[in-house]
Amino acid sequence: MMGAPTYQAARLVAGTVEQHFLQHQERARLLGEQNLAPVPPARLIEAIIDAAFWASLRREEGHPPKISLAFLPPDFAVKPMLFQKRIPLAPYMLTKLAPGVERPGIHLGVWHEQEVLYVWGTTHAVNSFCFVLDVSEPGLLVIKHRRIGSYGKFTNVAVLKGDQIKIVDEQSASLPDCPELLTTLLGFTSVYAPNDAVNVLVQLAVSMRAHGRGGTLLVVPANSEAWRGSILHPISYAVSPAFSGLSDQMHQSMEQRNLGLWQGALRREIDNLAGLTALDGAVIINNQYELLAFGAKITRAGGSVVVEQMVVTxxxxxxxxxxxxxxxxxxxxxxxxxxFVYDQHDAIALVASQDGRFTIFAWSPCEEMVHAHRIDTLLL
Structure with missing residues (x-):
């Protein structure tokens, strides 16, 4: 290795991260999963994080690096691009490589010979539970992996920002007596979802956060018009009949889905819908993913009172x-x-802030108040 790691947070988190990957890979094997990527030992995890952190603080032609490192040998990768010569895993070299590999979906492959870590090339596909480290911005690192057979957003394991360490609580979805939609949304922390599981609300949240303008998405029951009592009328951009572009994609059977074409079409519909949240006012969809309105102004329902408290987690x-x-x-x-959620208990609201904060609001029957779930740590 290039020397003893000096980023203290790397040492503090490395053992926890190693145990996370070992435990999940063991369970995956018991479920019959094969071709799992090797788990890096804590000392290599520490070294990878250290190199990535110091690289994140450097700049190449005035730009901070945005890179993704995947720990796996080249023979595990599908159609990798291999460098003729190995490149040392050093902050300087990562910074130099960053401009060419910063697009989403490109990973720098990292492997080792004894204690020496090196970059062997790039890959667009990684195995389930492959250790992935993203450099998102200066000083901000995200450790993640792909769920078994899943589409879209990787599962975050830990987020490091300077000297702050956040370990994702995998039990956060196990909330008693909570609305089904909210349980589904938080359930993407689970890595053992069915192979055909696509969490549309998670993908919408990621896309909403990505446009950086802030926005609100309201999800209401398909069989109720009660939500209209919490919206100012006339609505700026009401949609009639409800637009079913995203709904149509989600209702295709598995036999009808050509994986590549379907994922592309689904992504376009998600981005189109999330893009509407950049406008002033809320986007309203039902729980069948049909678009009902956008640019909607929320008001207090008739006979209701101002919400005065909520629980935040x-x-x-x-x-x-x-x-x-x-x-x-x-x-x-x-x-x-x-x-809105205080007045409409069977709805949820997804709110993105311009600063990257993301919150889900839902009525919690067990707490008898609005529950605000901060999930920006999961969306990085």
Missing amino acids: EPIEGNVAEIVNPSLHGGTRHLSAAQ
């Missing part, structure tokens, strides 16, 4: 729930979303 280990006034949690979007 974040699905990371060690987090403690807080009860706060919604006006102290965020801006107008957050307050109006909390009011």
Whole structure:
């Protein structure tokens, strides 16, 4: 290796990360999963994180690096691009490579010979539970892996920002007496979803966050018009009949889905819908993913009162729930979303902030108040 790691957070998190991958790979083998990527030992995890962290603080022609490192030997990769000569896993070399490999879906393959780590090339596909480390911005690293047979967003394991370490709590989806849609949304932390599982709300959340303008998405029951009582009329952009572009993709049978073509079409529909949240006002869809309106203004329902408290949690280990006034949690979007859910218990609201914060609001019958779930750590 290039020398003893000096980024303290790397040493603190390495053992926990190693155990996470070992435990999940063991369970995957018991379920019959094959071709799993090797698990890096803690000392190599520490060294990879250290190199990536110091690379993240450098700049190449004025730009910070955005790279993804995948720990696997080249013979595990599908159609990899191989370098003729190995490149040392060093901050300087990672920074030099970054401009050519910063597009989504490209991973730098990392392997080792004894204790020496090196980059062997690039790959677009990684095995289930392959250790992946993303450099998102200066000082911000995300450790993640692909779920078994899943599409879209990888599962985050840990987020490191400077000296802050956040370990994702995999039990965050096990909330008693919570709405089905919310359980599904938080359930993407589970790595053992069925092979055909596509969590559309997760992909919508990622796309909403990506446009950086902030926005609100309201999800209401398909068999109810009660939500209209919490919206100012006339709605700026009401849609009639409901637009079913995303719904049509989700209702295709597995036999009808040509994987490559279907994923591309699904991604376009998700991005088109998420793009509407950049406009002023909320986007409204039903739980069948049909678009009902956008540019909608939320108001307090007739006969209701102003929501005065809600519980706030974040699905990371060690987090403690807080009860706060919604006006102290965020801006107008957050307050109006909390009011909407307070008045419409069978709906949920997804709110993206311009600063990257992302919150799900849902009514919790077990707590008898609005529950705000901070999930930006999961979306990085």
